Amino acid sequence: MTNGNREKIDLLTGLLLIAITCLVIFHEWHVAAWMAPAKPVLVVMVACIFAAQVRFSRKAFVAVALGLTLALAVSTADWQGTVLDGLGSAAFIAAFFSALSTLRNVAQTSPAVQAAGRFLSGQRPGRRYAALTVGGQGFALLLNYGAIQLLGALALANAGSEPNAEVRGHRIRRMLLAIQRAFVSTLPWSPLSFAMAISVSVVPGASWSQAMVPGLVSSALLAGVGWGLDTAFKPRLSVTPRRPEPSGSWASMLPMVALLGVLVVSVITLSAVTDVRIVGLVVVIVPVIALVWMLIQHWAHAPVRSVAMRVGDYVTKELPGYRGELTLLMMAGYIGTVGSALLGPLMQHAGLDLSVLPPWVILVSFVWLIPLAGQVGMNPILAVTLIAPLIPGADSLGVAPPAIVVALAAGWALSGASSPFTATTLLIGSFAGISALRVGWVWNGVYTLSCGIALSIWVVLYAFVL
Template identity: 55%
Template sequence: MTNAIAATTGLGLVFLTLVVVLAEWGAGAWAIGLQSLTALVLLLVLAPQVRRGRQVFVAVGILLTVGLAYQSADWVTSARVGLEKAAFIGAFFCALSSLRSVAEGSPAIQSAGRFLALQPPGRRYIALTFGGQVFALVLNYGAIALLGGLATASAKTEQNPEIRRHRTRRMLLAIQRGFASTLPWSPLSFAVAITTAIIPDTTWASVAVPGMVTGFLMAVTGWALDTIFKPRIAGSPGVRHAPDGNWMLMSPLLILLITIMGGIGGLYMLTGIRVVGLVILLVPTVALLWVLLQSRSQGGTRRFRTWLGVYVFTELPAVKGEVVLLMMAGYIGTVGSALLVPAIAASGLDLSGVPTSFLLVAFVFVIPAAGQIGMNPILAVTLLVPVIPSADLLGVTPTAVVVALTAGWALSGMTSPFTASTLMVGAFGQVPARHVGLVWNRGYFLITSIIVSIWVLGFAGLLA
């Protein structure tokens, strides 16, 4: 019975991804309707399987839907839009998981990660930060799992407990900050995918360069703080291991990135389909081709069939809790905003009178603050965006709004004790996730949030 449930879950997620691909690629209204129906059925199937914390999100979604049905005659439309967002989020997550599944088992990727983790102290932090960005583009959250495991294994070879403790903390923070600094610009990040989907007239192409500036500021600030406040320890400097190999070990990752980015750019110019729709199709395709290439030299088609079976029937069912959380975050934000907007209008509150500079900077701080009470950035952003005035009313470009939102999203990933990155870093560092967010990253957040806020206002042309 358990195997049947797992098979149903895995096949259901694959079917959802295929339906969303069809909808994104213009198959017609039937595909759009089918993705909403598939998301609803899938959530009903998954809800009894996940732990109680995830079931609370489902219950909140149901309660909000009932409340909306009492308030609005057009509640079905809002619910359908929410299910469309949930379907897209679920498909996007599954698409990224396919590439992560292949990459994590690759000996070449393991060797590249080990090379970064064994860099000497003088360049270890910056190597893990910027090398971690490359890993994050391919592995997403898996980058923290892979590099974090290699980093802690490397640190354990140090006999001095004080040096070992500092080295572990600094390496884990370099990895986490490298990962977070990709969120404002990577076409494979939820931050970019969600914000460009809900802010009209924005695309990945329009936000990539300013998002890279945000990521660069985050990464460089982390490196500068680590260098300036490097712990001073008396006595022996500790054991140092020279890394095996050279920077050519990173070439498989770079080839993979060039393939994905080039494919996205080429398909976008040929089709005009939004980048997130291209990602959902291209990333699993690259993953399948990668496995096929590996299979030719490692056991033929049997290896391919084995990987496919494990991925669909074991790995996808194993992440059902994350899928429910992310899908419901998108749904709750959409339906919740449909309730919130009329309530704000009835109260007479007019946010168009609030200074634009204040609102943009507020995004940088409000999203991390919401993360402290367990609000996923997807939920925070989808709930917040419909409430604020449009970019035209604010007097800025839509891209400027996305830059502010993704900056807040990235900082939330550094400080919220409920995000996957903070939870994993805490597990590797053997400290609570809240300690990672509010102690290890406290100074980093305070300084980076100010620097990023200045950049947000500068990009929006509001510094004057």
């Protein structure tokens, strides 16, 4: 393929993704309903373009999606409705990803973000883990997986200044684990995380505002257990490491705190005054904040022209560049939706009735089944969209809908820490120069088990006591 043809295809891909995002916004905000039939058509077009471009492992997801569609068409009379639901799920995932990527695009070029990251990674050993855990949550909200890339690079640069190989190795391990665990600890509550967006969407009657507070407790458990294990198993060194004072001050974190404040306040305020779901608010608020932030960055140098060029590059280059990630995420949502429709009747024919299980067993099983599925390569989006529709409703379980969301998000977070196939473990492994399997099973093995026990207790307490 010539460069000219590739540029044209990338332009088409970017425009299709923007169009899908707009259609999802229209759906969430209950406007322009007449345009809704275009959404599944655009999703199919994007999937076909991606299928021709991505590597074999991603093509396999497309092949599985096609196979399940054929199986559904053969076995179910009203299969078209399920397929449309699956395409709707894929469209939502594409729109959510595209919206969040705008903020990552701007944050990565912000001097304030770079300065805050250097300050966190330069902390003294006694407080470095806690600083990266707390500060890393802010980075995760702004940058998503880009937080691991940015802080991981800064951590390696900081550790590279240590001449002693023993000290350097321990420092890299502890810093990278703090960064990863900071990221996964945001999943159970952040309105910008797929864990919350998908979990809320598959549990009828659930909302982010209801699940946020218990999600913050889950987050505190994930962060606290990590800090406790790091403190309890602090390495014994044969030499005394140098302890240089970090450059800068905590004031370098103020711009990020202010930005996060604007983001959270905007989400909470609009959620209170509109009937739009939280995901519908996020896909509008985040790009607006990114656009304003971009204008501020370029204010001294032709802001309008500079911003227009960056937006053009984002649509025509950056978004199409995510083809591998988008293929995986979109197909995971589609496969989960269609697969659940196929699996339900099979369970009935086999006499499997989940309603006979104690409700607490079902909730706790989410905490463990999702990370277990991750060990065999099942993306959390696929696991949640496949499993959640098969369980009895919240009323049948005798719990409030947020209790199910809390359990799903807890399992999602543990999958992010332990699965050798997730982006978090793959990124940490690449920075550390080890396999993702070692990151998930060795570095995070005790952490995952400890958090699993703590979160299981919390899920039961929240659902049946609080």
